[in-house]
Amino acid sequence: MEREQTASMEDYLEAIAHLCGESKVARVKHISQALGVKMPSVTSALRKLSEGGLVEHERYGYVGLTAEGDRVARDVIRRHETLYRFLSEILNIDSEVAQEDACKMEHAISSVTLESMVKFLEFVLSHPQREPTWLKNFKRYLEQGELPQECLERCVR
Amino acid sequence: MEREQTASMEDYLEAIAHLCGESKVARVKHISQALGVKMPSVTSALRKLSEGGLVEHERYGYVGLTAEGDRVARDVIRRHETLYRFLSEILNIDSEVAQEDACKMEHAISSVTLESMVKFLEFVLSHPQREPTWLKNFKRYLEQGELPQECLERCVR
DNA sequence: TTGACTTGTTAGATTCGTCTAATCATATCA
């Protein structure tokens, strides 16, 4: 299951999947707004994705994903969501920055690393109190800049 | 302190810094081997970096970093090292994959996220036993695929 | 049903990063 799309094409697929999820249909203009590119760039990307069998697009009409395109888009979105959750829930990164970073890192992370990160989130956040103590302490550390005494004691105890 | 270099140029700077660190000098051929590109690509990149004042390069001669080039390279390397440590020491990713992923993600991570990740590693690994119990349990979880009973008990206790 | 507005497409330029093929410079050693 190699990654056969470029970062840019993955972005298009991801955006189309989101738009189709929201309003049932995607249009060139919406895609262009979602990605911050001009419409001709979208047209040209759609032609490529269409030839690759990932997108269905009738001239001057709606845009949709094929089954295969949807599969790829889901995969990208899973990477994005996982990274976003890690960044915001573990590293405590501000929501907007976390989205931006997830958006760029989603194209760089390998599937091996992704699966490990998924398990990490599962492991850490399936904790009965949702957030284990060490994570609460880490977030305190982030704000206060020094290891909480309580934590040091606990550790050495 | 915005990121003003492309991913590709950052890779060149990083490679040059490493080569200079090892053998005191860098040559076009070594850079090309280190990055897996052909020599003309290196020559062309060096011209650009040279014009940007990041690299010193005399025709047919050695390649070195300017003070500014070194500053940028250090920054890239810091990102790489941080990501590598996180991937291998926390997510338990195989060394080779961790290097590859760090190599790609280093261009995508923001400085905000980076600093939080640095603090995360500090926090987790400054633990008296080097590795806190939860991390040991996580690694067990990775291998065995289910939450160790011991951990569940501890958590609920 | 015909303007006028919105949306989409085409054509063509640009930038970036790479490549191959050909040429040029340097170093080595017989």
Next chain:
DNA sequence: TGATATGATTAGACGAATCTAACAAGTCAA
């Protein structure tokens, strides 16, 4: 000291992804 191998550069092409400008199609309402 010159022939040859190695290393470096130039020239030119290519693909990816974007843009602007100009044109075409679709929509809606008076």
